Amino acid sequence: MALGLFIDPTTLLRIAPVISSTCQLWFGWDQYEFLQLFLKPDIQGHSNKMLPSYFDTFFSRGAPRVVGLLLTTILTSAANIRYAPGQLLHERGSLIWYSSAIAFALGHQIYFPFIYPSIKAVTSDVKEKNVDELKKWLYVHNWRTLTVDLAGWVCCIVAAVKTVS
Template sequence: MASGLFVNPATLLNVVPVISSTCQLWFGWDQYEFLQLFLKRDIQAQSNQLLPSYFTTFFNRGAPRVGGLLLTTIVSSAANLRYAPGNLLHERGSFIWYSAAIGFALGHLTYFPFIFPHIRAITSDAKEKNVTELKNWLYVHNWRTLTVDLAGWVCCIVATVKTLSPVSANGN
């Protein structure tokens, strides 16, 4: 009936970290896809000229989105840890996965000292070195995406699947 149209709020809370971490991972991949175009050999001279303006706009718009997605993953995972009934997450084995998801989302931020010098160089116009700075930024960005962002996404999926999976008749 009509009640089948609504999602249980607890179930929705379990799924939010999957959604936000998926968006984070997707956004990271898109950043690579769109920015690596500036590295093409035949347009590097133009890229060196365009990158300061483009990257400033890109970063000013993208950083709040990334921050919002990370915050959503952290807060929703923490809310699952805090508000799950009784020992449900421990019994289902998902407590550690939600905890790890928080750790990996915070781990995204630990890359900032390695990325910020490249951001500053490009936005300050490193002239003929903008393409090189972008290449260096993408290198660190890709490692971050393939380590903490991917691991966080996996943790969110495992936590959600474990939490929402029905318990079998024999208790396993």
């Protein structure tokens, strides 16, 4: 209610993809920060034992958040495209940016086949190889975050700025 006093619903729709993609990018960075702690050489023996349980909990709680943020970016970007009056997005040059934001949010899922084997291995407990599988997961995760997630975030910002200004 208080937000409605300061931001009209149309402006909120324009910036909603920025908010959701910012959260997505931040969540991706946090995942890296928290999981790389398991790679410290002095605790890798403990990490190999703890990672299966941790990963199981981590993904059962984290995956719905990631999917929710991606869907929010996709749906609010699509809503901007669908409900923008007349040729507003064409005139402001933001149609391609909202469209690209959708493509990059969908592109996040392209990495799933490359990450899933490591997720499956750790949750199945491959014993002394759990840390190695985490390293593989983090490598792909970082590439995904620095490519499609970062690019999607930039697209959302540019789209909102062009549309709102």
